[in-house]
Amino acid sequence: MFAGFDTSNYTTSAAEITDEGAVHHKIMLTVKDGERGLRQSDAVFQHTVNMPKLLDEMDFSALRAVGVSDRPRNVEGSYMPCFLVGVNTATAVAKACGVPLYRTSHQVGHILAALYSADRLDLVNDKFIAFHLSGGTTEALLVTPDKNEIIKAEIIAQSLDLKAGQAIDRAGVMMGYRFPCGKMLDELASQSDTEYKIKPSMKGADCSLSGVENKAKAMLNKGESHADVSKFVLTYVTNTIDSMLGALISENGKLPVIFSGGVSSNSMLRERMINKYGASFAEPSFSLDNAAGTAIFAKMKAD
Numbered sequence: 001m002f003a004g005f006d007t008s009n010y011t012t013s014a015a016e017i018t019d020e021g022a023v024h025h026k027i028m029l030t031v032k033d034g035e036r037g038l039r040q041s042d043a044v045f046q047h048t049v050n051m052p053k054l055l056d057e058m059d060f061s062a063l064r065a066v067g068v069s070d071r072p073r074n075v076e077g078s079y080m081p082c083f084l085v086g087v088n089t090a091t092a093v094a095k096a097c098g099v100p101l102y103r104t105s106h107q108v109g110h111i112l113a114a115l116y117s118a119d120r121l122d123l124v125n126d127k128f129i130a131f132h133l134s135g136g137t138t139e140a141l142l143v144t145p146d147k148n149e150i151i152k153a154e155i156i157a158q159s160l161d162l163k164a165g166q167a168i169d170r171a172g173v174m175m176g177y178r179f180p181c182g183k184m185l186d187e188l189a190s191q192s193d194t195e196y197k198i199k200p201s202m203k204g205a206d207c208s209l210s211g212v213e214n215k216a217k218a219m220l221n222k223g224e225s226h227a228d229v230s231k232f233v234l235t236y237v238t239n240t241i242d243s244m245l246g247a248l249i250s251e252n253g254k255l256p257v258i259f260s261g262g263v264s265s266n267s268m269l270r271e272r273m274i275n276k277y278g279a280s281f282a283e284p285s286f287s288l289d290n291a292a293g294t295a296i297f298a299k300m301k302a303d
Contacts (some may be wrong), residue, residue: 002066003060003093003303004295007086009043009105009136009244012050014089015291016058017299022116022292024285025054025247025293031179036169037135047085055089060233066094067298069106072136074149078105086291102301107132107153109293111143112261116296124151126301127257129248133263134289135165135180139207142252150300156252157205157244164263165236167212169227171233174217175226186266188230196232198252200240205247207240238269245277256280262288 001019014025027050031038038046056174064101071078094101097141111130115121123143130141130153138159146152162170165182201208212233221227245257257279263269265284273279286292 001060001281002065002067002295003058003063003089003090004291004293004298005086006069006106006109006289006291007047007051007082007084007290007293008069009038009080012047012085013289013291014051014054014058015295017292019100024290024292025057027053028232033178034173036173036179042283043082044085047082051085051089052267060089060093061094063097063099065100065102065302066090066297067104067109067294067296069109069294069300070103071105074153075105075245085244096179097194097299100298100302102298104149104294104297107137107141108151109291109297110260110289111141111151111153111258111293112296113286113293114258114264114280114282117282118258118280118294120256121246121259121296123186123256126256128258129156129245129252131245131257131259131264132261133164133241133259134261135169136155137162137265138163138165138207138209138263140248141291150297157207157248159207159209162205162209162213163274164209164241165261167209167237168233168263170213171216171229174220175229180262182262182266185230185234186268188227189234189268190224192227192231194228194231196235198232198236198239198294200236200243202240202243202247207244209237209240213238216287234266234268237263238266238272241254241278242268242272245273250276259273260287
């Protein structure tokens with residue numbers, strides 16, 4: 001068994017990878033009603049409280065190696081205090097069991113979990129495009145093999161302001177829903193018959209999503225339904241990602257495409273990207289923040 005740990009800003013997560021598959025152990029962090037995020041100190045406290053509960057669910061008797069995310073990305077200066085809880089837990093487990101500990105980034109973990117879920121781990125030996133779409137990240141990455149890190153991810157397009165997850169969550173909070181709001185907006189949008197023709201705000205392959213929040217607020221002030229506002233927001237995000245990918249294909253040629261991150265769970269986005277580009281998506285449990293990718297990283301390093 002290979003164990004993984006990930007303590008991102010919104011999920012305490014541990015995972016076990018065996019020949020039979022992956023087992024997730026997760027607890028979502030609590031965000032107070034009306035708020036749009038967590039301070040790092042609050043996240044660290046909640047992770048510290050949650051982690052023993054996850055450890056109680058795990059069996060380390062057949063443990064071979066441990067993986068953990070210790071930073072957001074594999075770039076100099078990438079750091080968030082919340083990852084320290086996962087690092088401390090993973091270090092203790094590895095030392096107690098006498099097995100190796102392998103550190104990677106939250107982003108690499110996301111990509112590996114998506115590849116595993118989509119049955120495309122073969123891509124670690126090739127070049128491909130990975131989208132990481134979440135509340136803190138809206139990036140397209142050119143991914144290539146790397147001897148030490150398994151994969152190397154280079155940003156080739158991104159949002160220049162608001163992130164896709166932020167746009168969705170801010171609209172949801174404005175409508176009175178509890179953060180995070182992606183699942184609720186997805187359900188509401190399916191109830192709307194309104195079709196929106198939206199031209200994304202682009203600068204090359206980079207995008208701007210700052211207009212989504214203001215437009216959603218204006219629609220609500222006019223009394224438009226929550227279903228229509230949700231449909232507008234998700235259409236805006238989907239059209240924007242479509243434009244980003246179209247520009248990247250023009251620049252880099254047609255490459256395999258994989259989507260990860262919480263926003264990738266959206267049904268409208270998944271349908272468009274699969275039908276138009278043949279993109280691969282992780283299952284929702286592997287798209288949201290999870291530790292499966294760090295466990296996979298440990299397995300690949302140990303093997």
